[in-house]
Amino acid sequence: MTDNAERNARYGKYVEWISPKTDYTHSLVKAFVAGGLTCVTGEIARNLLGMIPGVTDEQAAVFASVLLVVAAIFMTGLGVYDAIARHGGAGSFLPITGFANAMSSAAMEFRAEGLITGTAVKMFSVVGPVVVNGVVWSAAAGVLRYIVALIWGTI
Amino acid sequence: MILPDTWWGWLLDYVIVFASGGLLCALAQILIIRTRLTPARILVLFLIAGIIMQTLGIYEPLSAVLRSGIAVPITGFGASLAKGAIETALSDGPLGAFAGGLIQTAYGVGIAVAASYVVSVVFKPKSK
Amino acid sequence: MKRRSQTLVFENRPKLIAGMSVVGKKEGDGPLGKYFDRIEDDPKMGKNTFEKGETAMLTEAVEGAAAKAGLKISDIGALFAGDLLNQLVSSSYAARDLPVPYFGLYSACSTMTEAVALAAACVNAGYYETAACATGSHFATAERQYRFPLEYGCQRPPYAQWTVTAAGCGIISADGDGPAVTHAAIGRVVDYGITDANNMGAAMAVAAMDTAIAVFVDTETSPEDYDAIFTGDLGRVGSEIMRDLCREKGAELGQRYSDCGEMMFSAKQKCYSGGSGAGCSASVLNSFILGKMNAREYDRVLLLATGALMSPTTSFQGESIPSVCHGIILENDL
Numbered sequence: 024m025t026d027n028a029e030r031n032a033r034y035g036k037y038v039e040w041i042s043p044k045t046d047y048t049h050s051l052v053k054a055f056v057a058g059g060l061t062c063v064t065g066e067i068a069r070n071l072l073g074m075i076p077g078v079t080d081e082q083a084a085v086f087a088s089v090l091l092v093v094a095a096i097f098m099t100g101l102g103v104y105d106a107i108a109r110h111g112g113a114g115s116f117l118p119i120t121g122f123a124n125a126m127s128s129a130a131m132e133f134r135a136e137g138l139i140t141g142t143a144v145k146m147f148s149v150v151g152p153v154v155v156n157g158v159v160w161s162a163a164a165g166v167l168r169y170i171v172a173l174i175w176g177t178i
Numbered sequence: 179m180i181l182p183d184t185w186w187g188w189l190l191d192y193v194i195v196f197a198s199g200g201l202l203c204a205l206a207q208i209l210i211i212r213t214r215l216t217p218a219r220i221l222v223l224f225l226i227a228g229i230i231m232q233t234l235g236i237y238e239p240l241s242a243v244l245r246s247g248i249a250v251p252i253t254g255f256g257a258s259l260a261k262g263a264i265e266t267a268l269s270d271g272p273l274g275a276f277a278g279g280l281i282q283t284a285y286g287v288g289i290a291v292a293a294s295y296v297v298s299v300v301f302k303p304k305s306k
Numbered sequence: 307m308k309r310r311s312q313t314l315v316f317e318n319r320p321k322l323i324a325g326m327s328v329v330g331k332k333e334g335d336g337p338l339g340k341y342f343d344r345i346e347d348d349p350k351m352g353k354n355t356f357e358k359g360e361t362a363m364l365t366e367a368v369e370g371a372a373a374k375a376g377l378k379i380s381d382i383g384a385l386f387a388g389d390l391l392n393q394l395v396s397s398s399y400a401a402r403d404l405p406v407p408y409f410g411l412y413s414a415c416s417t418m419t420e421a422v423a424l425a426a427a428c429v430n431a432g433y434y435e436t437a438a439c440a441t442g443s444h445f446a447t448a449e450r451q452y453r454f455p456l457e458y459g460c461q462r463p464p465y466a467q468w469t470v471t472a473a474g475c476g477i478i479s480a481d482g483d484g485p486a487v488t489h490a491a492i493g494r495v496v497d498y499g500i501t502d503a504n505n506m507g508a509a510m511a512v513a514a515m516d517t518a519i520a521v522f523v524d525t526e527t528s529p530e531d532y533d534a535i536f537t538g539d540l541g542r543v544g545s546e547i548m549r550d551l552c553r554e555k556g557a558e559l560g561q562r563y564s565d566c567g568e569m570m571f572s573a574k575q576k577c578y579s580g581g582s583g584a585g586c587s588a589s590v591l592n593s594f595i596l597g598k599m600n601a602r603e604y605d606r607v608l609l610l611a612t613g614a615l616m617s618p619t620t621s622f623q624g625e626s627i628p629s630v631c632h633g634i635i636l637e638n639d640l
Contacts, residue, residue, distance in 0.1 A: 031499030031626075038500065038508040041550070042543050043464040043579075045211050050461070051204050058203025058251065059196035066195045066246035084249055089289050091250065096293040099457045100301035108459020113206035115459050116217050117224060117251045118199070119286065124459050127294035132455030134298045135355045142298045146291065149218065149458060153252065154287070156222045157229070157259045158279055164233040165263030165275025172268055210461070214502065217460060303456040305330070305349035305356060305446040305471065 050112055057107070057114025065091050065118075088119050095120035096127040104128075125149040191245070198247030221252050228256025233264065258282045312491050312517070313524035313633075319486035320429040322422075322636065323436075323479045325592025326370035328363045330445070330471030333581070333589070336571045341593040342472075343370060349446060349471060356446035357395065360473070363585075364389070364400035364442040367475035371438060371592070375477040380405045382477070383434025386425045388417035390443050390469075390584050391451060397440070406438070414613030415510075415539050416493070417441045418474065418588040419632040423490030425478040426634070435480055442473030443583030452503075452618055465543045466504040468577035470570055474588030476596070485599040485607075489525060491633040493517040495615065499626045503616065507544020507567075507579055509627035510612035514540060515551040517610055517631040522557055525635070529559050533604040536595065538587035538611030538631070539567035541579030566590040566611075587611040595636070605638040 065087050073083035098104040104124045108115035115121055129148045133141035147154060172178045206220050215223075231237035237257045241248050248254060262282025266274030280287075327342045334345030344366065351362040364387065372379050385404060387397035388411035401408040413420040421439035428434050446456055448469040454460055478487065496516050500509040514537045522528055529535060529552075540548055545565035552559050569590065570581035591609060598604045610633040616625065 028499075034498040034512070035500065037550075038505065038547065041547060042505060042508065045461075045463055047211065050211065051207055054207035055200035055204040059200030059247075062199025062246045062250045063192055063196050065250040066192060069246055084246075085285050087246070088250065088254070088286055092286055092290050093293050096290065096297050100297040102301075102304045102457060105306075105457050105459040109461060111459070112203075112461040113210055113217075113220070114200070114203040116221065117203045117206045119250055119252065119255060121217075121459065122221070122252060122255065123290050123294075124457070126290055127297050128303070128455035128457035128459075130294040130298035131301060131303045131457055132450055134302070135357075138295075138299070142295060146294055149454065152218050153221050153225055153255075157225055157256060157283075158276075160226050160229045161256070161259035161263040161279035162275045164229050164260040165267035165278055166272050168233060168264045169267040169272045169275060178268060303446070305444075305456065306332075 053110050054112045054114035057111030058117060059114070061091070061114070061118040061120055091118070091120050092123040095123040099124045099127040100131065122150055122153060194243065195245055195247040198244040199250060202248070202251045202253065224252045225256040228253035229260040232257040232260035255283065255286070311524045312493070312520040314423065314427060314490045314492070316426050316430040316487055316489065318430045318480065319488060319639070320426045320478050320480060321482045321484045321486050322476050322596060323482035323484040324371050324375035325474065325476040325596040326367045326374060327472065327474045327589035327593040328367045328370070329585075329589050332575065333470055333472050333570060336575060338569055338590065338594055341597055342589060343593060349444070356444055357391070360389065360391075360396040360442055360444035360447050361399045363444070363473040364396055364440055365403055367442065367473040368400065368404060368438055368440050371475040371477050375436070375479070375482070377436060377477065382406045382436050382438050384409060384425070384428065385438045385440065386411055386421035387440040388412050388421065388584060389441060390414065390448050396442055396444075396447070400440075413630060413632065414615055415443070415582055415584050415586060416611040416613030416630055416632050417584045418591060419490070419538070419609060419611040419634050422476065422478065422487060422634050423492060423632055426487040426490060429478050429480050432480075437478045438475055439478060440473065440475035441584040441588040443469055443471070443585035445469045445471045448583060462578060463504050464578055465507065465541070466578040467506060467539065467541045467567060467580055467582035468571065470567070470581040470583040470586040470589070472583070472585030472589040474585060474592040476592045485596070485636040485638050487634055488637045489521070489635040491517050491521045491524065493520075493631040493633070495628045495630045497626050497628040501624065501626045503621045503627065505543070506582060506614045506627065507541040508547055509614050510629040510631065511540050511544045511547040511551060513629040513631040514548050514610050514612045515555065517633045518552060518608075519555050519557065521608060521633050521635070529557050529562065532562060532606050532608045535559060535563045535608045536590070536610065537565045538613075539580070539582040540565045540612060541567045541582065543579045599636060599638055602638065605640070607636045609634050609636065
């Protein structure tokens with residue numbers, strides 16, 4: 024099978040050469056702008072919410088991200104989020120809005136199989152890796168810092 | 179806010195948010211084009227980056243300057259998970275590490291789940 | 307001993323007597339729009355799910371083709387049908403409403419030519435007087451099964467392909483008016499190690515080349531002997547590769563070669579490299595190609611439908627994409 028491996032490698036290189044490339048600068052600029060604007064929207068919401076008496080900046084940050092999540096889910100429902108994301112690329116899926124879009128689009132997609140067996144089962148089919156890795160790695164981080172604190176003698 | 183409370187201080191604040199958020203996303207876009215990593219893998223990568231930054235204690239000073247520019251991308255989600263896990267572990271013992279992350283991020287995740295549920299009842303996906 | 311031939315010869319010349327295509331709105335807006343028999347604006351065909359819509363499209367194609375051939379559905383000897391969904395649900399659920407013996411076929415996007423090959427073989431051998439071949443695909447159902455939820459925002463590389471929402475049905479009959487199915491070349495499964503599921507054109511082009519060369523050798527013909535040569539759904543990128551691969555083997559395809567997937571959408575429809583899906587070659591064969599043959603613009607056509615035989619499971623497991631291509635030769639009686 025060695026000659027096949029060589030043939031495949033040669034074909035792979037040729038395919039790489041002939042396949043059109045994504046327009047690098049164009050897509051980078053779009054990702055930059057989409058991501059930047061999403062963050063600015065979050066910042067505006069955070070600063071406005073922070074003006075409410077009794078709301079700390081940290082609370083305002085939480086409420087701002089909740090607002091972004093709800094807005095993104097609503098846009099997904101209306102069918103406009105994916106149209107924006109086709110241009111935004113990473114600028115649309117890296118912010119928390121992309122997380123919300125992935126979750127709600129899966130929920131909508133599998134609604135046809137029922138609320139229990141479709142929506143509820145498949146809601147995490149795209150964002151599952153984020154939640155699972157987040158829980159596992161943050162737990163590891165917590166344990167690690169606990170051990171460090173023990174050794175350091177701060178607790 | 180660390181910048182002076184003047185109009186240009188405000189503006190600069192937003193420029194920093196825009197630039198840092200944009201740069202993070204552009205970095206993810208480069209990864210997509212260059213390495214053909216799937217979006218899911220890149221999300222996990224940035225999430226873990228946020229967790230590591232929080233664990234090493236470099237996230238807090240960064241987010242004081244970049245604010246939403248680093249908090250709105252998934253790195254912010256990772257950082258809050260780690261923040262909750264670390265704080266609860268230090269106050270309640272090592273088992274707290276497994277609860278703290280979820281407690282800290284419960285607002286966002288809880289509302290995302292509920293809103294997704296409602297949206298799936300109200301709207302139907304469209305063929306493109 | 308004779309060299310093994312991949313190409314079946316149908317000496318009794320079974321005819322493709324009628325064809326019917328049903329396509330979605332986007333396909334109807336494309337360059338081939340005026341050739342299709344029916345353009346459906348509603349992707350669900352008035353049903354409540356996309357899967358039911360796809361089934362309804364297939365049913366409509368079979369019934370329409372039978373009507374055009376002047377046949378009652380119950381007169382058809384057998385239905386050879388397939389689609390892209392797990393367990394062939396669209397075809398089987400369409401067959402549920404049709405009182406016809408049913409063969410369920412899966413060969414991904416090359417199912418149409420596999421169906422024609424089998425139907426023509428059965429009709430040629432005298433087992434059936436008439437047989438129907440139908441395949442369909444649907445953007446929304448294929449996205450869900452192979453990729454992401456419809457509303458999920460993601461970018462695709464420029465060489466990706468767009469699943470065609472279409473169904474096509476052809477009626478093969480022992481006699482009647484229409485081009486004859488004279489040969490069918492059954493392809494081997496070929497794999498050149500492409501793992502990028504977005505680049506199906508590149509994965510399938512090698513299968514198309516393999517079968518094309520087999521046809522030329524087995525029938526002792528060259529590309530110049532055909533008025534037109536079509537591949538199923540290689541797209542812009544894949545068909546360019548196909549030209550290069552054939553040139554390397556000494557067969558210059560030239561102007562007579564085009565790709566159904568590339569023809570399906572215009573560049574401004576933003577469908578990346580072009581169309582794909584089992585309905586792609588089915589709708590083009592039963593409307594565009596059949597029409598041009600009946601109008602005597604083409605007298606001899608080679609159709610090479612290609613199929614990528616992977617599943618999401620094998621893709622995630624890092625397997626490369628095997629592909630297959632079945633070819634049929636259609637000839638007008640002179």
